[in-house]
Amino acid sequence: MRILTFLHSFEPGGVERVALRLVCRWRDQGIDAPLFLGRGDGAMGAELGRDLDPHVPRGPGFSVAGFETLWMIMTLPGFIRRTRPDAMFCAGNSYAVVAVAMKLLLGRRCPPVLAKISNDLERRDMVWPVRTAYRLWLRIQGRFIDHFVAMAPGLEREIAALVRPGAGAISIIPDPALSLDQIDRLRAVRRKRAGKGRWFVAIGRLARQKNFGLMLDAFARAAGPDDRLLIFGEGPERGRLAARSRRLGIAGRLCFMGHVPDPALRIGQADAFLLSSDYEGVPAVVLEALAVGLPVIATECSAAMRSLLGDGALGRLVPAGDLAAFARVLADAPGLQHAAASLAQARRFTLEAAAPAYLDSFARIAARPTEAFLVACRQPIPSTMTSPL
Template sequence: MRIALFIYSLRGGGATQRTLTLANGFAERGYAVDLVVIADESAGIALHSGVRVVVLKQGWHHLFEKLNRRINLRGLFTASAIPALMCYLRDECPDVLLSCASHINLVATLARRFSKTNMPLVLRASNYPSGNIRWWPPFEQAIRRLLRWTLGVVYPWADHIIAVSQGVAREVQRLTGLPDDRVTTIYNPVVGPYIARLAAEPVNHAWLADAHVPLILAVGRLTIQKDYPTLIRAFARVRAVRTAHLVILGEGRQRHKLEKLVHELRLDDDVALLGHIDNPFAWMSKAAVLVLSSTWEGLPGVLIEALACGCPVVSTDCPSGPREILEEGAIGPLVPVHDDKALAAAILTLLAAPRDRAKLLRRAEDFRIDAGVDAYLRVLTAQVAARGASPG
């Protein structure tokens, strides 16, 4: 069986990392794998020898690629790949197509439908579908109606939906009306031996030299979704009570805004925005607490990764994923979204009384890579079998 995995590029956040994990996991089990990408950013990516990277290139798609390098036209650039993906599906005829992220599912669905090919299509719902709508208050109701119509029309064209959390699954079903047997929840394949190896690596930073001053850590892109302003305000409250440092690992368009807020709150000596770091696990294993301040998620891998490093965690109770990962707050505190006072209180409580490290490590084992890969393969082979082809 040849499995095609469709993703925007091989560099990016959690959805990209899970796609690479799945591709390598499928190949290790003897399946032929095509990683079909829109943007060619595969240099330096570690891939199994059984994984072939296919970059979609066709005609005027090149024009959007050039424009996208100059100005942000990612949406149009993504949509422009539909004809090239159609050609790939017709020419290569993979046994199944897995679209690996919510923001490209529409492209995958339209390409499969217009190509008039017969391979099954499985969509991976990687994020909470309506999470960012309230950031557009003048158009909120119109966007909600458009989202419900788009998902209600397009998602049923797919053969099956894999949701990364129960919360995402419920929201997808609410918006699409799909029955239970068309949607399967599979937690992300995250935890493997590589985490312990990378977590053991040293970190050369002065703030880790003093064990009496706790380091609070956040990891993720500097975007509206991650709501770092609330975290920084919460840290200001923590800093008013005790000495501590805050390190944020990640890069993004909100850097200037966040640096300005740090300066306004007079936290320059205690907050560091260090940009993208190749090995965040080394930081996680040495931090006193990791904080997720997001306004929405799908299944935030950073929480799982921190647990696998034995790092205590605090999270907003955002839709969706944190409540499931942290078992209703039993593994780590959950606080309301945008509530810097509650977030600060939770951080201070955890610093004073950390959760049992062994309990954190045990919970992380529920998100093992091998279990996740096998669960995906069960869905994919079932869809191939339902179409009358051999999944072997």
């Protein structure tokens, strides 16, 4: 079986990191798993892509950074025709437009597509006209994409209600954010720290979705003079966030650590892990924090968050975007009361468990002729939809 994965680049991102680890795991198991990239650069290339030998289409003579999606739509059909994969892996929500475009451009010659739903589908952060259009886009995906993966129990209901794929077209495969060996290494880094104050840590791309501005505001409002905040990650919002920290008067207590390989290995002395996102799927960084043994303070940015945090046993949840609530919880950061439970939760989301489960799903959809394109052609797309408000 040949499984084709397509990604924008090696730029750091949770979706891309998980996809690259799956490709490596499948190849270790003897699966033919080609990798297609819109462009070949990015910090994870040296970290995870050394032996992957991705196919990168010859560029148009200038950088395609910023419009990799369009470039992939233009160049991926030819690669599919040449390599004839048995199935394709759509690694996250942002890649669904490429998957649907392949179905339209290739028709019945397009291999079946399995798509992982990597982000919240409700998207309450959107204004209602945009949210209505987004829900229409989800319905279109349900017509064209063959199979969907929910990354945690409970998320399949969201997919069924908003994407509405065909019967039997949803699997639940816990997100392979960790490996058993990685969990052992992460648990080993937990240790006490001498000195005053508390250390708060966060990991994530410095992008608008992550709403690090909310985290900085809450820290400025509730943290003590000896408290520190360390943020691991890089992204387009760094300059704006640095300026914000100076306006808030916390620049001396805030450290931007940049992109580092395996940042979770460096948070073992922290007192709590922070997540301030507006929306997420199953945040891999939360699972890493649980593997380390840190309590979590997070926004309720996903339908999976309550179950991830054991209904409050492993951390505290606040409404997304609620500065006052985030600051209140940060001021009285909880200690982790159930270390064994955090370890057990982390072990549910491993590469060792997920990789064969994905292969089973690929085998099922590759064994039958794809029906999604034909169904989509037969059924009209609804012209009106009920407002989500």
